[in-house]
Each structure stands twice: as structure tokens, then as C-alpha cells.
């Protein structure tokens with residue numbers, strides 16, 4: 405299984421941003437590089453949730469264009485997207501599965517339903533999802 409790596413400060417940015425946007429779902433894009441073992445997320449983009457809803461999201465198209473442009477300028481590849489689940493678990497909803505058109509993308513879902521945030525990465529293809537090996541690492545802790 406491919407390993408998806410992400411530095412701890414990027415994780416903190418996602419959690420903080422998502423908490424600031426409660427009770428709405430927060431969302432964005434992920435960019436990085438392919439590595440020998442999988443992929444590494446190097447940059448997180450925070451996009452407006454056009455729906456401003458508590459149980460679904462739509463990425464703002466203009467924000468998406470700007471993010472893709474920024475990725476190209478920085479030599480990064482689009483790796484997928486992330487969104488928060490304010491009051492449900494960290495796994496794809498029926499709608500998340502229905503709207504997951506890119507089988508190459510990693511779909512990160514952050515649950516804020518409990519005191520402690522839970523973040524998982526998913527591969528979604530043909531109506532099925534599988535969990536990816538997401539590893540949040542720091543300078544002191546690399547595995």
C-alpha cells in the first residue's frame with residue numbers, strides 16, 4: 405500500500421482551519437510530490453466551501469484555479485483534496501463516494517465529532533473506498 409506522508413505543521417493547519425469554520429464543513433486541496441514509497445503532501449490549500457453547509461461541501465471553482473496555478477508555479481502535483489466532518493466519523497459519506505471522480509486522488513477526511521480530531525486518507529474507486537497509509541511525521545518522529 406502506498407504511503408502518504410505529511411508534516412505535522414500541515415496537519416495542525418488543517419485542524420485549526422477546520423475548527424475555525426465550525427459548524428460548517430471546511431475543505432481544500434493537497435499538493436506535493438510522488439516519492440518512491442508513495443506520495444508526500446507538501447502544501448495544503450484552504451478553499452471556500454461554496455455550500456456553507458454543515459454536511460457537505462463544494463470547492464470554489466475560482467479558488468481551485470488559483471490553487472492549481474500556484475502548484476504549477478511551485479513544481480508541485482495535485483494529490484487530492486481534504487474536507488472536514490464536523491459531526492460524523494472520518495470516513496467517506498455516501499455523497500463523498502458519489503462525487504469522488506478521481507481514482508488517483510487521495511481524499512483526506514478530518515472528523516471533529518469528538519474532542520480529539522481524527523484524520524484519515526482514502527482511495528475511492530468504483531463506489532468503494534479503502535484507507536490509505538497516512539503518516540503524520542515531525543522532525544523528531546519519522547516512521
Ligand SMILES: [Zn+2]
Nearest residue numbers: 489496497500
Ligand atoms: Zn464528507
